[in-house]
Amino acid sequence: MSLPRALLVVLPLAAPLQAQSTPPPQSAFVYVTSDGSLRMRGAPSTEAPVITELDPGALLRNLGCVEDPQPWCQLQSLDGAHAGWVAAGYLAPFAGADPAALSSPAVPATETAQLEFRGGLTYGTMAAGGILDLITSAPADQAVTLSLEAPGNIGFAAFVRPATLLARGDAAAPITLVLPEGGDLLIRLADRSGAGGDWQLLISLD
16 A cells, blocks of 8 residues: 655745835934944945944934935035034934034024013923024123023023023022123023923022
């Protein structure tokens, strides 16, 4: 008696998994999400020359992205020293305000308000990525102390209008100003991370 032939079962091959392509970030600023250093290149290709290496968490200005054949973004360091291309898969959108907002009022505010100059408390809620300008006039030869109560992501700066930076601070660092000749004062608050939050600004006059 012959042995039964072994049955040969042929299973269909599983369809290859398609790589999930994440659209490149469209935000004005991005940060590096890689675990190690990330190469910035001279063109959107892994074959292009390396310009520099970026540390994890590095914040950069986004000059624009492409998706064909692979998503890459053209980036610039905040100091303008380096510009080049980075694979978009290692980037995430940054939701905070322009990092230059607390250094220069040339960065436009998202909200402005006229403030009567007197001692006391001013308060509000900062939107995610918001920049608030409080515009007032300071008297001559009077010491003014600005104390901020807010989450750590909210910082502030004081400028003599139109563009002279006097001081910067945050909730842990009040600032004291004296304008010998008085003048127009710009007090700017900015959300540095995208978390927003409630704030209170105490103005003390000496």
